[in-house]
Amino acid sequence: MAAVVNNETCVACGACVDACPCGAIEVQDVAVVSDECAGCGACVDACPTGAITVE
Numbered sequence: 001m002a003a004v005v006n007n008e009t010c011v012a013c014g015a016c017v018d019a020c021p022c023g024a025i026e027v028q029d030v031a032v033v034s035d036e037c038a039g040c041g042a043c044v045d046a047c048p049t050g051a052i053t054v055e
């Protein structure tokens with residue numbers, strides 16, 4: 001399980017970066033998830049546009 005960002009709905013706000021306990025997200029043009037992702041889902045709850053799912 002890992003977080004997946006929808007590049008069409010991500011607005012690069014950075015909320016998921018702050019929510020991630022693993023430091024697995026950075027914001028470039030959109031949020032980008034690294035291999036450090038543990039699949040916890042905290043970023044899903046933090047995202048205001050529903051742009052992240054855990055798959």
Ligand code: SF4
Nearest residue numbers: 020037038040041043
């Ligand atoms: S699922 Fe958890 S570990 Fe993975 S990017 Fe989101 S907050 Fe970070």
Ligand code: SF4
Nearest residue numbers: 010011013014016047
């Ligand atoms: S919280 Fe959602 S909209 Fe904001 S940077 Fe992360 S994925 Fe994009």
